[in-house]
Amino acid sequence: MSFLQNSLPYILAGISVGGQYALIAIGYTMVYGILRLINFAHGDVFMAAGMFMVFLSASMPLGAAIPLVLLLTVLLGFLIERAAYKPLRSAPRMSVMISAIGVSYLIQNCALYFTGGLAKVYPQLPWLSDTVTVFGAVTKRVTLITPVLTILLVIGLSLFIKHTKVGIAMRAVSKDFETARLMGIKVNSVISATFIIGSLLAAVGSLLYFTNYASVTPTSGGMPGLKCFVAAVFGGIGSIPGAVIGAFIIGICENIIKGLGWTTFSDAFTFALLIIILLVKPTGLFGEKATDKV
Amino acid sequence: MSEPILSIKDLKVNYGGIEAVKGISFDVEEGSIVTLIGANGAGKSSTLRTIAGLVKPAAGSIVFRGDDITGYDTNVIVRKGITLVPEGRRIFPDLTVQENLRVGAYLRSDDISGDFQWVYDLFPRLKERTWQAGGTLSGGEQQMLAVARALMSKPKLIMMDEPSLGLAPLVVRGIFDIIREINAQGVTVLLIEQNANMALKVADYAYVLETGRIGLSGTGKELLTNDDVKKAYLGS
Numbered sequence: 449m450s451f452l453q454n455s456l457p458y459i460l461a462g463i464s465v466g467g468q469y470a471l472i473a474i475g476y477t478m479v480y481g482i483l484r485l486i487n488f489a490h491g492d493v494f495m496a497a498g499m500f501m502v503f504l505s506a507s508m509p510l511g512a513a514i515p516l517v518l519l520l521t522v523l524l525g526f527l528i529e530r531a532a533y534k535p536l537r538s539a540p541r542m543s544v545m546i547s548a549i550g551v552s553y554l555i556q557n558c559a560l561y562f563t564g565g566l567a568k569v570y571p572q573l574p575w576l577s578d579t580v581t582v583f584g585a586v587t588k589r590v591t592l593i594t595p596v597l598t599i600l601l602v603i604g605l606s607l608f609i610k611h612t613k614v615g616i617a618m619r620a621v622s623k624d625f626e627t628a629r630l631m632g633i634k635v636n637s638v639i640s641a642t643f644i645i646g647s648l649l650a651a652v653g654s655l656l657y658f659t660n661y662a663s664v665t666p667t668s669g670g671m672p673g674l675k676c677f678v679a680a681v682f683g684g685i686g687s688i689p690g691a692v693i694g695a696f697i698i699g700i701c702e703n704i705i706k707g708l709g710w711t712t713f714s715d716a717f718t719f720a721l722l723i724i725i726l727l728v729k730p731t732g733l734f735g736e737k738a739t740d741k742v
Numbered sequence: 743m744s745e746p747i748l749s750i751k752d753l754k755v756n757y758g759g760i761e762a763v764k765g766i767s768f769d770v771e772e773g774s775i776v777t778l779i780g781a782n783g784a785g786k787s788s789t790l791r792t793i794a795g796l797v798k799p800a801a802g803s804i805v806f807r808g809d810d811i812t813g814y815d816t817n818v819i820v821r822k823g824i825t826l827v828p829e830g831r832r833i834f835p836d837l838t839v840q841e842n843l844r845v846g847a848y849l850r851s852d853d854i855s856g857d858f859q860w861v862y863d864l865f866p867r868l869k870e871r872t873w874q875a876g877g878t879l880s881g882g883e884q885q886m887l888a889v890a891r892a893l894m895s896k897p898k899l900i901m902m903d904e905p906s907l908g909l910a911p912l913v914v915r916g917i918f919d920i921i922r923e924i925n926a927q928g929v930t931v932l933l934i935e936q937n938a939n940m941a942l943k944v945a946d947y948a949y950v951l952e953t954g955r956i957g958l959s960g961t962g963k964e965l966l967t968n969d970d971v972k973k974a975y976l977g978s
Contacts, residue, residue, distance in 0.1 A: 616837065616844055617845065619834070623836060626796060626828070627832040629816045630825070630826050631848045631849075632821060632848050
């Protein structure tokens, strides 16, 4: 029983962090699937969602702030694509990637400007921040809610992609822009939809993630962003189930390592995993065999 | 003579700095099968791609059923009733046969169950393979799927870019039978082919494209027996 009591908090935390990573990782993998672009700004969109929450919750009740945070984050993701990626649609992929790095720094520096470089205290979300006891292990309620919410959102997303017209169009566009156009699909609208979904999930992820932390800083998106990117690569970039499983594995492993007392190495583990997966199986767990489009 | 369903006037298309189509004019009569034949690089594909709106023309006009559609976006052109079966089939390999067909009907908001029935009647092979991923089909089946997918948009004009490319002779014959069949059901067909022999046999009217210009034209039968055409395209 004492083993369970000692290790359970870490496992629970791992599952929870994994769920939060999964919500962010989906954004990377979906954008990659459709544009073959690693959207370096995605982690910063996640941070921006945290900042929106800080500023909005200061001036309105949470019931109004949360939907507005989701809306603003979606709008940010949409505008980034329209302003920084769409004009480069026929440019070499490297140009778009550099544009994404530019957007990443732009968002970070805007956040720096608005916060004056100070860490902003993240609001306590009632209910989510409450402590609960599971088998003698004390944790916040968000730890238990995250995996459930993540799984529900992933199931919803999978059904959407599998069965709806827009979902099928997304899969068509991700394979072949030109033939998708011949079907009458507006490729740009489908790409926008992808960014909207990715940003929405990142916003939900940010609500859950920052509840565990005291504050948000302009660089808060960096480390989780990178880890989620690793999760997407680990699972096979382009694959949604891959990104989700990759994120859970990374989240759980990190926390087990912390539980063993090697907290300093938990980040190093994630990136070592990236190197190993790139050496051993570059396409990831569920990656496509042919990575380039014809 | 009735008004043509499609009328091309002085169409010029630049492709990568080269003038691929140098001012061509031709008409497609409603209910007919018209073919453009010509060698590689004669501008056949560029012409179809421009009509479909994938490429913007440098000059000239494209009139479809009385509307000037020059330079319109592809989704508008598809909605007006023109569809293109692209060269090399280009089916969506990860989508099932049924999903490929659903994407073909992407712009339609009316009931498409009748159209599923229609294309499955035309291609019973596809019905057997409804749940199979498009990429697992054979070349001939993929070509059938590409044609069926185009038909799902309920086109008035179907354009086909080299439907016989890379297929066994027996399969090619099957494809041409289907082209006749579709046409008999009231869909106008604009076909481009390197297999001039087959194309001319099926066509009501034909144009010969030579390096971006129209050389000869005439009924399929006339061109089949024309000495120049025989020498250049029929290999006899």
